[in-house]
Amino acid sequence: MGIPNRFSALGFLLWLALLEFCCTTSADVLLIGNNVTLSFAAVEANFALPVKGSGVCGVLYLADPIDACSQLVNEVTQLPNAASPFALIVRGGCSFEDKVRRAQKAGFKAAIVYDNKADGDLVPMAGNSAGIKIHAVFVSKVSGELLQNYAGSTNVELWIIPSFEYSAMSIPAIFLISLLAISTVLATCFFVRRHRIRQEGPRAPRVREFHGMGSRLVKAMPSLIFTAVLEDYCTSRTCAICLEDYSVGEKLRVLPCHHKFHALCVDSWLTLWRTFCPVCKRDARTSIGEPPASERTPLLSSSPASMASSSALSSARSSVESLLTVQIAGASRPPSASQSPSLSSIYLQQ
Structure with missing residues (x-):
């Protein structure tokens, strides 16, 4: 049996024991x-x-005798109208079990034992149930003395009706039972979860990928207070993040690409999301000395492929200029102004 099952069984048995004690x-x-x-x-x-x-x-x-501590003299037989004979017995002299067994042996179907003390409390009579086949109840002394007046009278009926009630300790016992039940449930859930974790094995910790910049780097970028539109850029009059026009007195943050945004908007963007400009995609961690971005070319690329392409184009232009210079210098007769094309026109044709 597993640990959770043991805790559940223990709690259930304890609950039954307390329930029987308090009720x-x-x-x-x-x-x-x-x-x-x-x-x-x-x-x-x-x-x-x-x-x-x-x-x-x-x-x-x-x-007879009234205490039933010896064999009863008045043995009864089957009564008419299918009525059952009940024996009225006083407490004391011998155990409850002996009294009930002698009443059963005498032919009675129930034993009503009343207390011999006026201030006594009603208690459940204890004994061995082996062989007991009749009913037995315990009443107070006052009740027993009143019942004696109707003993042997066949024109009255005596009923024993079952009921259920709690003892004086029922409230503390119910509280204790509830507390134990809650503790058992919590302990069961704890051990079940622990057992599952052991079966599943250790899990790799989930690490959140961080894409933003440090707040100190962001705060170190230049800022200005908006007074009026000084440039014809889209970010000079409207924040591209929140899409709201600037108001006079608002603080703007200027990125290395010269794009402007609300300081609060772009600070959140750079620290929590990405490190590049939301408009031109240039890395905000680059130096401000690089050429500014153009609003007409929102996507700038500084990849090695684009740099190689620019270098190849410059080399081709240098080669063409060198070739034209050699051809003009090696000619035997310089062409007339009308026949020889200018260097600038040849360069443009190329």
């Missing part, structure tokens, strides 16, 4: 006659046959 099975003894109806509180014995359903009905007889 007692009670009953009501009703006496119904032609012009009288009496009700008496009672507690069922924990070793006798429990009262179920609508209860049991019978006729009350006084036990």
Whole structure:
């Protein structure tokens, strides 16, 4: 059995034990006659046959001897109208179990034991349930003395009706049960989660990729207070991030590419998202001394391929100029002004 199952079983058994400790099975003894109806509180014995359903009905007889500490003299037989004989017994002299067993042996179907002390509390009678086949309840001394007046009377009915109530310790016990139940559930969840983590094995920590710049580098970039539109760039009058026109007095941040934005907007962009300009894509970490970006060419590239292409174009132009110079210098007769093309026109044709 796993650890979570052990905790669940332990909590369940403890809950049952506390429930049985704090709750007692009670009953009501009703006496119904032609012009009288009496009700008496009672507690069922924990070793006798429990009262179920609508209860049991019978006729009350006084036990002889009254304490039932010896064999009863008044043995009863089957009564008419299918009524069951009940024995009224006083507490004391011997155990509850002995009293109930002697009442059963004498033919009674239920034993009503009343207290011998006036200020006594109703307690569940304890004993061994082996062989006990009759009902048994415990009532107070006052109730027993009143019931004696109707012992042997066949014109009244005596009912034992089951009921259920909590003892005086029910509130603390319920609180303790709830606390233990919550603790058991939490402990079960903890160990189940721990068991799953062990089965799955260690996981690689998730590292969040950071794409932004440091706040110090961003704050070191130049800024200005907007007063009026001084240039004809789109970022000179409108922030390309929030798409709002600048207002007089707002602080603008100037990137190395000379594009301007709201300081708050571009600072968030550079520190949390990317390190390049939102308009021209130039890296904001480059030097300000590089040529400024043009609004007509929003995508600038500084890749090695573009640099190689520019170098090849410059080399080709130098070669053409050298070739034309050699041809003009080696001619035997200089051509007339009308026949010889100018160097600038040849260069343009090339």
